[in-house]
Structures are given as C-alpha cells and as structure tokens.
Amino acid sequence: MTKVKNPLLQDSVRPNWIDYNGHMTDSAYAVVFSIAVDKLMNEIGIDEDFREKEKYSIFTLETHLCYLKEAHKGQNLYVNIQLLDYDFKRMHVFFTMKNDAGDSLATSEQMLMGMNMEDGRSAPFPDVIMTNIRELYDSQANLERPKEAGRKIGIRKK
Template sequence: MSQTVKQLLEDIVRKDWIDYNGHMTDSAYAIVFSMAVDRLMIELGITVDFRNQYHYSIYTLETHLVFIKEAHEGQGLRVTIQLLDYDAKRLHAFFVMENDKGDRLATSEQMLMGMDMNEGRPAPFPPSIKTRIENMANDYQSHPMPNEAGRKIGIRKKQ
C-alpha cells in the first residue's frame, strides 16, 4: 500500500452481503464505501458529538463505483482514501477497496459536501475541519491521479 493513501476501514465480507451469484452484491460494495465515508468524517473530526454540537455533517453528492474483482464471504476487506481535491465546502475523494491479499476489488470516486444540518444547506467546513482537510490534501499532493478517477460511463461505438 502506498504511503500516501490512508486506510480508513477494515472488515470482512459478511454472509448477508452475498447475492444469488455467490459473491458480494453490488449494494454491499456501496455499503462498505459508505462506512468508509463515515470513518473519513471521524478522521476529520466530524464525530457524533461534533454533529450534535455544531449541527454540521458531510453529505454525499455523487458517487461512481467501479467493480474490478469479485469478493466472497469471509474474505478480508480494507478501504483506503486518496483526497483528489477540495474547496471551502466540498471534498473530491477516491476510495479503493482491496481484499486481504491486496487485490483491488472496487473503487468509489465521490463528491462530498459540508452541510449545515439546521439549514439543510451547503456550508463551509468549520476551521478545525478545514485544517484537517488541508493537512490531508498535503499528504496526497504528489500522488498520481488514479486511472479510474474522472471516468465517464457510456457505450463506445465501433467505427
């Protein structure tokens, strides 16, 4: 694992995540990446207490999942993050799910938004959160853009 990516989550493929094809269902991949976003919020200082006190959270605006390899029941999983970009209210994050052998299983590119929960509107990151985001961004400054980032979905027409 690269020293510039941060591991957020470790888990195993649970029995109730297995579908009729005998591997992890697509919705379970989304659950795992959502759990990783929750861990990211904690890393940034947006804990339950913080949310309750400041009525501030992060919402997911957009996500793009790429399925690379099947995951099977009992298999170990880990999710890492690479922060691609940020501004006053948004984070552009790239998550990678790997199995316990280090094989890439899936990626999730996400746009996340800081939200004032009282107003139900986007709001700038509070100073303490902004500082942690800036520190995280510095860690990824020289890391290359992942191949899956910025991909567009569509059917390529033969010419």
C-alpha cells in the same frame, strides 16, 4: 493534526452481503464505501459529538462505483482513501477497496459536501475541519491520480 491513514477502513465480507451468485452483492460494495465516508468524517473531526454540537455534517452528492473483482464471504476488505481535491465546502474523494493480496476489488469516486443541519443547506467547512482536510490533501501530494478517477460511463461507438 489529522491522522487519516490507509487503510481508512478494515472490514470483512459479511454473510448477509452475499448474493445469489455467491459473491458480494453490488449494494454491499456501496455499503462498505458509505461506511468509509463515515470513517473519514470521524477522522477529520466530524464525529457524533461534533455533528450534534455544531449541527454540521457531510452529505454525498455524487458517486461513481466501479466493480473490478469479486469479493467472497469472510474475505478481508481494506479501503484506502485519496483526497483528489477540495474547496471551502466540498471534497472530491477516491476510495479503493482491496483484499489481503492487495488486489483492487472496487473503487468509489465521490463528491462530498459540508452541510448545515439546522437549515439543510450547504455550508463551508468549519476552520478546524478545513485544517484537517488541508493536512490530508497535503499528506497525499505525492500520490498519482488513480487511472479510474474521472471516468465516464457510456457505450463506446465504433
């Protein structure tokens, strides 16, 4: 049984993540969400031992990051996950980064794909992993879809 809970990840803004504007640099937001993907992999059973033994991992195919509020040095960060959808080899996930006050600082919508590391090709989730993904999805069935999910980028024409 999967035990993925929110927050999935707890961290704090590290000094080397601060940019010339005095807040967390845009690339550091991406780093935090990448760490969250690693944490998710571990939580659903794709840990280091599993990757080595099964020659199986997850790759990020696409990401859409939205910056909502500034984060500052030393500030606590909490990353929640919502599994929006999945199939036999992909997961559509939505991460929300928050601060101590519960304010949303950023979101990252991602498409993740299971990969056979021996041949470098996409591959179905192993049964035990699929069970954990299904359980995560079912445990979140009552959650509303985030308003930022599925957003397009572009300049609105008047």
